[in-house]
Amino acid sequence: MKPLDLTKEQLLKYIMPPSKQESGTKAPEKAEAADVTLLYENLGLLSGASSIGLIITDTDGTILSFNKTVQDMLDIHIEEYRNTNVSALYADSKDRQRMLNLFAESNRVRDFEVCIKHKNGTLRTVLANIDNIELNHEHVLMTSLYDITQYKQRKKPDTSYRTLFSNVPVGITVTDFQGDLIVSNNAIEELLGYSANDLKYMSVRDFYLIPSDRQQLLDLTKRIGSVRDFETLFRHKNGGAVSVLINTDLIEFNGQKNMLLTSIRDISNLKRVEDALTKERDFSNTILNIAATLIVVLDFKGTITRFNRACEQISGYSFDEVKGTYLWDTTFFDPVISREELDRLFSGNYAGSYDTVLVSKYGNRYQISWTFAAMLNAEGHVDYIIATGIDITKRQEAEEQLQIANEKLASWVKELQERTEALDQLNEMGEQLQSCQTVNEACAISAQYIKRICPASHGALYLIKESRNYAEAMEIWGEPAYVEKVFEPLSCWAIRRGRQHLVDADHPGLLCGHITGPESGQYLCVPLLVNGGAIGILHLNHVDAPDQEAQETGRSYTEHTTQIVTTVAEHIALALSNLKLKETLRQQSIRDALTGLFNRRYMEETLERELKRAEREDKPVGIIMFDIDHFKQFNDLAGHDAGDALLRELGAFLNRTTRGGDVVCRYGGEEFLVVLPGADMENSRQWAEKLRLGVKELLVYHLGKPLGKCTISLGVSSYPENGPTAEALLKAADRALYRAKNDGRDRVVTA
Known part of the structure; x- marks a missing residue:
């Protein structure tokens, strides 16, 4: 084992109360994103879980927070003292400077005895330790206070400190290098489950679950004189393993030199929390990577700290390739997101959504709709930006197709406005078709206008089913209509030819299979074409009554009328195509x-x-x-x-x-x-x-x-x-x- 170098995150876990440790709080990444906030919360939670008072200050001594132990010890509240200099708590303000002088020499202070002021004017004697820690990339000071007032007030100082030694919550032993146990305190008994009588016959070698750790600790102590934060496993009396953190110093004890003074702290809860948070982190990373949504996380500097698998797949870049890269230095956004735009996001004036083009490593272009969320620190500044993106390329292509179709339809309507008065009806029909929401509405509107444009005609409007096996009449008008309600599409000559099919005296040809009228009538079929494919048929017919002379009616379907009917069919086809595109978009969205x-x-x-x-x-x-x-x-x-x-x-x-x-x-x-x-x-x-x-x-x-x-x-x-x-x-x-x-x-x- 090697000495444990406590990181900022481990320190946060260490000061977390046991209730939070055991519950497996799922916030490892949030702790990284909002360290100060979480630290304040954890200090607040140390009310009954620790007898150690903790005060967090900046390097100038300004109080940032303290825990409930300090609050109870001095009967003060953080709201009254936040942003106050910590010297205000000391009975002698010079004591604070003396501690800082010691801190400047060794970068820490240990067991400095000092008096601090209670709210009622009485003094409390404490042992103070000062450590330099890093939070949110800034150095702050953590001062721990252990109240020894009750010991100082006793008559016999030796007895006071002996009691303090016995009751301090950290295990302490004095041994020789052979492992013989000279003295130990009560915390060792509680830590390992042994009685004082058991320890009389034991060597500290028996404590170590891994014997080689003991030898490594001795070698380090001999070489450098003291060891700090050495992590190992002790064996409990019940056979279980206890995770501990050890500090050693060489001292002279009872006239014997080179004795080993060892302090032992139980970190079992800390290790359990670390294991739980590691599993939680792995679980969160798995969820992040299996999400179909693109997820990118930027830190406050604008560098990429998360880049999930969906981003890797669509961009062609691995997380390792982009990790730590400034967003404005990447090449997969077109146009490139500038540093100024990113500064605007981090200033708090960020938009909720942002659309951009993502260019993959291989040159593929994707339209991405991004949604931003900000994680703020305690001061209200942005620490992280979390961007989630959805590939809307296909949806946008469908929208563009719909826009093109609408533009084409609008263009035709404009052309028809320049024609004769007969085309006015066509204009009205086109306008109403654009307002239709369903296929049935479009068919009903179409039938009404066709009857007004060609009032003497009977007919039907057919739609070909998706299976292409049959065409079904959506609207039939006139009595008799002379048409079948359902028929096979290829029985219509207009479908076979891909263009209009007119049969009358001037245009000889075979009648379509869906026509039931006499051969002497006039019959016009126009296919409803979209992108070269037929989606339906518009059929019109005019049959003279038996007692009516043919010459009285003449040709019902002149070239101009045929052109209008063909234009009507095109309008209907485009309107139905638009409705199908809208339905496609709706289905894609749900x-x-x-x-x-x-x-x-x-x-x-x-x-x-x-x-x-x-x-x-x-x-x-x-x-x-x-x-x-x-x-x-x-x-x-x-x-x-x-x-x-x-x-x-x-x-x-x-x-x-x-x-x-x-x-x-x-x-x-x-x-x-x-x-x-x-x-x-x-x-x-x-x-x-x-x-x-x-x-x-x-x-x-x-x-x-x-x-x-x-x-x-x-x-x-x-x-x-x-x-x-x-x-x-x-x-x-x-x-x-x-x-x-x-x-x-x-x-x-x-x-």
């Missing part, structure tokens, strides 16, 4: 691309809405949270492509299995969540059990081969049993899921 399930943001909005409805109608709401057992191991063995195949199949299964009003979302990674409106705890549990059994029977194929069966663990919560808010329900379901995992997986656990 659905997970891999599984087809709703995303987390949509679930959170829906859950809040359902809870409000449930409160109004006094109905329950069920929550099922589950994830795939051993999914990481499955990915490692079968590959990420197989993992994606499993997630896609699971998404399809959930869409098939759940009720129409249920909300199923991919909560993150392999974790899913189901919102069950109207389901109480028992109903929710039954649904969870149904899902569990269904997933076990799920058969997934990848590359033509079946993958192994998977299981899921499920946690169930319900409103109002587990709380009135979404946060409470999600936490309850998460805890139940955690129990399901711990109980062996492949099971349902209710909150």
